[in-house]
Amino acid sequence: MSYESVNFALNITMKKENRYILFLIFFWTISIAQSQVAENPFEIEFSGTKINVQEPFTISVKVTGLEQVPLISFPDNIKNFQKRESSRSSLTNQVGGKTIVTYTISQNYYPVKTGTFTIGSLEILVNKQILRSEGTTVTVESATEEETEEISQESAEISAELEKEASQGVFLAVSVDKKRVYVQQGFNLRLSLLVSENNAAEMDFYEVEKQLEKVLKLLKPANCWEENFGIQEIPDIPITINGKRFTEYRIYQASFFPLNNQSIRLPSVGWMMKMITKSEEGKDVVALKTYASKPLTIEIMSLPPHPLGNQVIVGNFRLEERINSSQLKTGNSYRYNFSIVGEGNIQSIREPTFTNMALFDVYPPDIENNIVRQKNRISGAKTFQYQVIPKQSGNFSLNNLVFWVYFNPQKQRYDTLRSTLNLAIVGENVQNTQLLTSDAESVYNGIEQWDSMKPVVDYQTIIRNIANILIVIMLIVMIFMFRK
Template structure:
């Protein structure tokens, strides 16, 4: 090709590049048509020309198992114009060899529906991993001859990163049973110039959690599925936070919780000292970022007869009843709901006072838990059937009470009903389930009866009558027998 042809080719390539940079495009990229059993398949959502603000769930694929997500971003400057590209990748692992069909699917990205036609992927036997030279699409410069630079080696420099890895908690001191919200996150300053990227995050996170998960705690996991940057201001400086794990831990005893120092390995690229337009401008390297160790002081609850049984949290009562007036023998349907912030799963049934005049049957229970921000919130509801046996006025606060410890007030508190029942009708005290005698039910009498062995002398007269009857019967039988003879 002569020099004029090279110039024309360069101009055409330049125009194509500028057009691509100015375009705003959202796309879905699927992995290869064939993978080995020990290789992963990926689905990537890529956004160019705008910020990746939101996206919904990646599809579930029969024959594949999800194995975490990763995200990356890059910024390019060309002829004074800035082009940003962001992507998030869902990784899948094949369950077995064979053919996996990925049906067409849609993902909502930045409020727009982006469709993929799907495809068929062939899964073959696992392949032996070999040390191969990594393919580098930017390893050579097709226009080196045009610019006359030859094949000299590119020098790279390590740019100091403005980023850190941290384990943070919302409290430094808690009571036994009080929640500690714990977050593992990677922080990147808006002023950072060093290119960074996550890698093998699922494997790393599994090892990290084995080290930091405390013993003797109840865990409420916030289940982070998608790692997205969240803006935050620290000491007047803006950062993007990438949360990789978040959970609330509720200590079951007063042993201090110790979080050790853990490391997260990141891909950190070295940048070419003299970048070329089409050449290799960065080189992959690795750096491990370490969190600082942290200890949470756990305090025992103040002395109380129920200190080892009560729930801990900030709760309020939500109650309902179908009626406050009824006849003896009719039932009330009563709902006692404990709502608030704390370990909802640990809430036990309220204390019930037993009374022969007001029978309260064991409840059905239901719980709803929400994990939001840095709190675990929810409601645990107990549904009761209450049957009055005697007319009168009954204050439910005397019969059903929920005692708990409020760490905000640093004191024990009690939730009790505001309902007052008005019962009319005749007494059921002299009646049993099957119209038993006035002495009452067997189970009502059993507590008042003696358990000593007694001799039943009152029945001697009955024995005498029976013996006389037997003698008379025997005499009549003998008389009839001899008469016939």
């Protein structure tokens, strides 16, 4: 081959390589632009950075906009801390017919000694993707006598429930925090394997997902509302029963709220573990051993007669309320928040009652659910965010105008949360109102000027679609170039 032919071939090759490099740069640029457009649904948070030796340092992952809770794996080892139980909460906002859910999955790490510790960057696995956190500093102090007493009381509650089984080195326990509840009153259920610190046998978990699916078919009561704690990793929790130290491997946990007065019978269930022993030749010998739980019965009591007996929620609640102005004017709209806070079936809480619609025009609320699943109970708040328009002038107490009825199991009677607001309203009395306000917070501000026929432009979606189209074009061009 002549020198000119070789040089010509090299020039063609170099041109192709240059085009290929330019294409890669452009493709990489488009990919970065697209990734910047897409919002990151994950956020890492730290809490408990100044704690006592009996409190946890908590790492949380907040997930916004996903339909399902992702699979999250937190680090097993953090120096000077021990990984224990996890918890989950959900915040649901319903605004203008649109529902946005934010999940917070939290992992607790308990300190093993006092001091100031530097926590470096951590890697958290979320749906097989790695999230990296920034570092932080945790200060751990000694616990006070009151704090130590609170921990002892929690241990005593556990001991009373499991003391009959504590003579065994390993046992399976289906335990509940209450064996007698009212209709709609929650009880917490745990499925745990407890292993004594004196147990010398080496064991490992076996087909957890398959076993759990079969066990839950037997354990989940059909006549209950379930609030699952969403255990994704089996934690090892040190507890003391009758002075003996055990490790609790918590496999499943949920709170159940009975919907009728039928007693709940939880049957005995089995759980297989891999037992590992050594043969005479020194090799590992694996065998399966099944542990069985004791059956349980939960008695369900009917609520006392009441006109709203089939609608009320059972639990311990308090009222938090707020209106965005204490000086109101007739014809203007104001935001009024009625928050029911406490322990119970937060999800099923219904709206409060408004009795005098001649005083206000009240518009359907935006609703916010904040449910926290931790420490063997369901707690949180449900907030109803109203737009109200006063129609009469004067001084008014809302005590008899806005209220919410529930059943208090501690007092064993119905109770009522009533508004405590006293309002001074000025202006002329009006009959017909429109949702207008000078308040910048109102989502209805200027609603009469909106053009419902005018399409809403979603620029973020348009940019994302353009980026996708460009990527497809680049792929087609790349195929054409390589064919040449």
